[in-house]
Amino acid sequence: MSEAGPDAVLLLRIWTRIGLQSFGGGQAVQLYAYEELVDRRKWLRAEDWAEAWGICQMVPGVNVVAVAALTGYRLAGWAGVAAAVGGLIVPSVLITVLMTAGFVHxxxxxxxxxxxxxxxxxxxxxxxxxxxRxxxxxxxISRGESRLTLxxxxxxxxxxALLALGGRVPLLAVLLGAGALxxxxxTLADRPLEPVEVAR
Amino acid sequence: MIDGLTFFWLVLRASLLSSGGLGNLPLLHQDLLARHWAADRDFASALAIGQVAPGPNGLWVVALGFLVYGLPGAALSTVAVVAPPLLVVPVGRLHKRYAGIPAVRGFVRGLTLALAGSVPVVFLRVAYSSYGLDWLGAGIVALTVALIASRRVPIIAALALGATLGIAGYR
Incomplete structure (x- = not known):
């Protein structure tokens, strides 16, 4: 992070532009945000950016919103979160609603x-x-850990995929079961020296 | 008749258990169809609008909320979809301590893998239930997969081609 800190208003402006430019979704947002924050403004180093994305995989929901929140927080605290996320989301939500209303007609x-x-x-x-992808x-990653994990x-x-195709089993249980499994x-693969026994 | 609080909770729950902008699709599809609060057509339209509209793809839920529940639906969906990723700020502080725990890594990976397997299936089911399947539809799916896999075409161009083929082919 550089010494010349950005203020929240500038963050708001930048993320608004990033959000509005990104017709066609998340990957475009990712691309524009990197160009703006890392290449042009040099507020974040490439390593900061990569670490932020790693952390964002750990939280639920839209990754780009998490990246905006995390980088906004690091650059300007909670005001930065509000500015970055608000800039990314609010104008795009308004346009999405207008487009949907137009579509209905x-x-x-x-x-x-x-x-x-x-x-x-x-x-x-x-x-x-x-x-x-x-x-x-x-x-x-799983292959690198153990055959069982793979x-x-x-x-x-x-x-x-099969249960989603059938559509009868409660998917909430499927998702939580997959996470638990x-x-x-x-955890077992993390202790390679112990004999491995699996209940399921 | 849609109950706003329950609608909000369903979107929030699906988003809390999601990864990426489409990750809430399977759970939300199952929950809303079971209550007859949305039809496959609503999902198809909302997913398409979400692809075309600016901002993250995850905003498709805002279009869905508007289609089935008007402006309150759009507002509730927006909050429910934006709130879960904000957890990143507290998690970012704890990251160094907890990210290394195998059970945490494993849970996130299992959830993500289950979503990655089920999201395309549900998406294809929504398309099939809304429009049926014919050679042109199957061809558009295959062509889009090939174009995006080649990485030579911007995604928005691949989607525009699909829409154009639809206009040309389905008179």
Missing amino acids: IRDLGWVGTGLHGLVFAAAGGSVMVGY LIRPLLG VASVVVVVVA LAAVV
Whole structure:
């Protein structure tokens, strides 16, 4: 972090711009925020940025909001959090609401319906890639720990996908069960010298 | 009739147990459909608007809230979706102490893996339930996957191509 601290108003302006520029989602936000905070303003070093992202994987929800909150806090305290998150979210939320309200009025026009039809399938394809890019590095980490962890990780992905396909099992239980299973297995893998026994 | 407090809690719970902007989709889809508070079409429209609108993709929930519950729905969704990532500030302080605990790492990884496996499935189910499946739809999915995997095309361009193919193909 540099000596010349940013004030909250500047943070608000910067994150507003980052939010409004990022049509097309999270990855674009990530890109713009890095360029602005690390490359241009040099408020954060590349290592600070990487560490912030690591921490943000540990908390739930939208990662970019967490990155805005964390970097805002480090640069200007709670005022920085409010400025960064408010700038990122408020204008974008207003535009999203206006777009949705507009959509309600035009959704019966022929090209709107067919365009949306195509867009939904394209976005579904996009979600496949988002999932793939999450799964691959995590399986890599699991493989580095133990064979059991790798097997459990693959089982979690496959079982969660199948149960989501069926749609009958309460997904809350599936998510918590997946977390508990990996918590147990990773804990076991952490003590490689003990004989490994798994209950499930 | 939607009860605002319950709606808020459902969005908040799904977001607390999510990772990334789409992570709350599977749980929210199951919860809202079970109560008949939203239809697959609402999810399809909201997810599409979330892709096109500025800001993080996670704001798709704001579009969903507006579609099913008007302005109160949009406001409640916004708060419920923005609050969980703010936990990063206290967690950031405790990070050094707890991040190394295997059970913590394992839980986060298991949750993320389960979401990464189920989110695409639910997304495809929403698309299928809303529109059915034909060759063009399957082709658009495959094309988008290939374009994004190639990393040569901005995501927004791949999505725009899907919308264009839809307009051209589904008259």
